[in-house]
Amino acid sequence: MHHSTPFHVPVRTIMTPGPVEVDPRVRQAMSNSILGQFDPSFTSLMNETMKLLRLVLQTTNHWTFPIDGTSRAGIEAMLCSVIEEGDIVLVPSFGRFGGLLTEIAERCGADVQVMTCEWGDVFDPDDVINEMKRVKPKVVAIVHGDTSTGRIQPLKEIGYACREMDVLLLVDAVATVGGTEVNTDEWMIDGLITGTQKCLSVPAGMAPLTYNERIEDILLQRKSIEKGLATKEQLLSSNFERRIRSNYFDLSQLQDYWSPARLNHHTEATSMLYGLYEGLRLILEEGLEARFKRHRVNERALVAGIEAMGLELFGHSENKLPTVTCVTIPDGVNGDSVRKMLLDDFGIEIASSFGPLHGKIWRIGTMGYSCQQRNILLTLGALEAVLTRHDVKVNVGEGVQAALDVYQQKERISKANDG
Template identity: 80%
Template structure:
């Protein structure tokens, strides 16, 4: 048998749109002893985590808890628990992840109505509201901030219209929660999903969600059908089709697990919950508004530095996602070669993009613990050096200085 060496993890500065660097306090919390999932000490942590999530998600919803799995698990749990066979679902898509919502909704049996806009733009809310009135869907499902294009969709007007028209609004806020303002209740969002691996600065593996009583009513109706089928009292094919098809992602069962009843559903991801608990505590210690300002300042320094270098940004600047900056790759430059050199020679990781933007833009994330002055300055300096090595025509020595001017004008913004 070949010798298997010790696990070796190289040092990295992660400036992608996710995953991001994890706060050391979170890693320490995750190394704590394992508790049984029904140990009173552990169920107390579950309850406290729900309370912390309500504050971070800016909601008074009773139900706010994590799905064990990546962000996609949370999206699937929400959609497959709400959407029934034949339900109309309107999905306005302005990037790759609108396509993900479409695929999952179709797998749930939805009649999907798609709205698509050019990548790099977002929708005028009135266009979406007009389409809602036209197709009369049960659900509007959409992304708040799409990392593939670096754009952020305004939601407030859409949320108000959905509530007025008795349509459910389900939002993928994976890239925005804890990095910019996401007002679940004020924007009248019925169901919201986020993820641990982005602005929460916790390892990938949990998808915090929240939903209100409008969605809970649907869950209880579908749960009663399941119970009827189990007792042979409602055996029509119509009722059979209305069941929540997934067991693992059945929110009606999961909320029983997170309720005081503690009905066994799965074995909780103990260490991940420790990490989420500590990550949420860190966010609230920093303060939501202070955290949003830190993200704005570091984003501004990065953008000013990129532009001072002579590079251009992709997309409509009026709707830029504050946690992701998309940079047009200069003509004649091999974008993948630049990324490889940044990683291998400087230990810095940035991202390419997807579909029509692959090979055309780089995406730099400023999220959570990665969103700090040191990382921004290192990335700008390294990117300049690599571009010069590849013969790019850029302005030498100006990027870092321009970013330093931003920090000097606003004062240092530290990760807390």
């Protein structure tokens, strides 16, 4: 017999841009016993989860359900179900995840037109709208909050322009849903994807998405081809050449699984759905406004602490992603050595970065259940200690105090409001 040792999970405070800490109530929900995928108790949980998702995504779209797989699975399902060979797709890319949208669209055979800006900036909506007029795309695919640069892209004007010009707007809102305002319907977003492991604060493994009738029409057209409902002449004319390459990520089949038809497409990730349902329930119990406010207050405390310590933030403050704070690594400091000591000695994890920013910034996430006062204060205190250990001149003692000032000011305001 082989005796292996049980896996030991070290205690951690996770302050990365995902995965994040998970509320014990979500973990408890996930440990419930398994139900069969067509058990009425389970299919009713599927329906209830769709209802809660609509509220969190601020949409009335009927088709609002999770894809099994991480956030990228949702992005792939949305893009490969909508984009056809030869479609013009405009990707305004302002970080690593614009690159991901580009790559997936290219794999779908799209004619991808990429706009770029410097990492740390976002686009002026007018520039995107002018580019749309120039390239006349079928689809604009854009990231809402890019964790690689810690920036958030304003979408409202772009959404209105897409609707006016009859362009489909597909949005990766993985890093923003549940942590800051995301108005699917009001911003005229046609298809939106998010993930469980960031501000929804559920383990990685599901990608909730939503789409409207404009996208459903495309799916139905493609489905009629597959079922042989279209004529041969239509098939031969190129605009009707519509087949979704992926079976697993075929939204036209997935929506049949999430409908009363209950097409036996795949086996639903039972425990993950328990976790998602509970995570969404907790978000709505807290209230979207209150939750966004909590994310803003903790972000403000973190930023105040970082600056009081004498460190610099990366990027422009007006388009900062509220759920990720990018800190410029001081000259001559080995960023990985600082992260290693934070993890080994304090059990706190912060993130490094990619691409042009590799080795230049640290990224600190304040998302979901990780986004709490205790974690902010611990991180600031530990970071100061580690930097001091690395001979960095910081304003000793000031970081935590500046954060405490933010929290105490917030308490005074809420007391005054209660009074």
